[in-house]
Amino acid sequence: MSDGPLRNDTSLELHRLMVFSRTLDRIYGEHDGHWHGLEGEEAVAAGVYHGLRPTDILAPHYRGMPIASYAKGADLRRLFAGMLAKKTGYNRGRHRNDICGPPEFNLIGLYTGSLGPPVGYATGAALAAKIDGRDDIAVAVFGDGGSSRGDIHEAMNLAAVQKLGVVFVCQNNQFAISTPLETGVAGSVAARGQGFGMPGVEVDGNDVLAVKDAMQTAIARARAGEGPSLIEAKTYRVAGHFYSDAEDYRDQDVVQSWRSRDPIAAFAAFLTDQGIASAAELQAIEDTATEQIKAAFAAALADPNPDEDDLGFDTVYAAEASA
């Protein structure tokens, strides 16, 4: 583990976010076989999504959207309700919270399934902050699969020429559904930063403090108006593409070898070794996560389904033209 200048309470918050993500994953994955789990990649999610301002803009990876939304302040029960397409969800049953977080928390989700364009939207949000003279920043996350999208290259170039406060993060989990990194990505994603005139660093995506350190450096540069940065966080998708993925396209021995490098177990060991938390305190974090997530999920399950009112044919267009 890297030992940056992070305070102990930050470490516990990071751990808590990872545990929440893993717990949410298991409870929701059992319910919905199409769920895009985050197992193995939680250190990237926690390190990237922790500690952003409410006014910072976040376009998360779709894998981990609920934990990103939760980190930005969204309510767990309403997020579950959105994943279950309930009336009480942020989307009122009209869309999916599993890949599209609520914009009231300055989240940018997938409004269609197309990867790439949200990185452009985040870049535009940073342009708005620049025009307004705000030091709010935008964080745009994409996978190794998404890194091949032209949109993302365009966005990095645009952010660099306009010196926008964007932190680009490649959550490299080495699989684009079934396509392995070797046949999907040529060269190093981090090295592309240099090609666009911005710092590009590769970090161990299974080390939450390393991810957090890299984010702090990139965020400071963005807030200072010095321009964008690119972080490639190398991790591994221990989860299937979706929860009930047969995964006959990859070697299960490799999956097991990465499971033994589990970022949450590693960080728990670090926290106890360093005397930051006791085993009992870590257990309490897990118990709280299980209790809160189970309660939120049960409440969301019991929530009403949307009805005709929620269909809202007359709300496709925003009604009032503001003068």
Next chain:
Amino acid sequence: MTRMTFQQALVAGIAEEMRCDPDVFVLGEDVGLFGGPLKSTEGLFAEFGAGRVIDMPISEGTIVGAAVGAAMQGKRPVVDLMFLEFLGLVMQQLIDAGAMHYYSAGAARVPLVVRAKYGVGPHHGHQYDLHSWATNIPGVKVVAPASAEDAKGLMKAAIRDDNPVLMVEHMALYHGVRGDVPDDPDWIVPLGKAAVVREGRDVTIVASAMMVKRAQQAAKVLADEGISAEVVDLRTIAPLDEDTVLASVHKTGRLVVACEAIGRGSSANDVIALAADRAYASLKAPIRRVAAPDVPVPFHRDLEKIYVPGAAEIEAAVRSTFQSAEAAP
């Protein structure tokens, strides 16, 4: 009132909105010192500077994408896409933008204008009329002015609208059409309202943009033949002003719809479907469509002339509605 060209009116509309709302800004390729393709942003850079008239790299998808993201933050971006031929590069962003308000149950708003030039005319190139694609995207408005007055008034309304708006600007109108344009900064031409630009009794011709001019020419010729044609300028193509179209068809009992796009998949077909659905009892003759043939736009002037539906084609279509159904071609 100030007399100005269509192009000057578009720019005047943007400039007025930029003066009264600091959130309005312009972005696109060569919109700055260069003044935009066909002078589409002429003078804006000099008045508002590089901070609000922002030159962009050649990245159409991400230019519109950045505008969507800025709009989500409360800005009112006006993108100059150059040409409607580039619509294919930004469709994904328009699909997303059109869905955001609805999918977020009202939490997101995307006040965005995307301007695009097109059309067969003196510019000779970049002619494709692809506006119909965008009418198939829920949540996106499509606007097509035909006069200098509407160019300014609709542009102002589009900028004030809280939805993504595609503003298609026909290049044959750009420097060729002049009109008296109101100076009152509070004046707009509301979106979603068609205009009856020529009143008539016998037949309704529905058109937009350059086809309105061609329809008006046709109406003059037809008047000499004793046929009184009413010309409806849609102005906003999506959402369609159904009331104005239906009222006219109920009155005249005949409908000819004219568009410069190819007929297959054209927005003109929705006007026809509307009349067939809701004005069938009023119809005295089959509905006729005047559209470009289903081929890519040819380049040579002579080929272009054959390709583009003109006043003569509209006249012929109108005349055919006065023949018996059996005799109609």
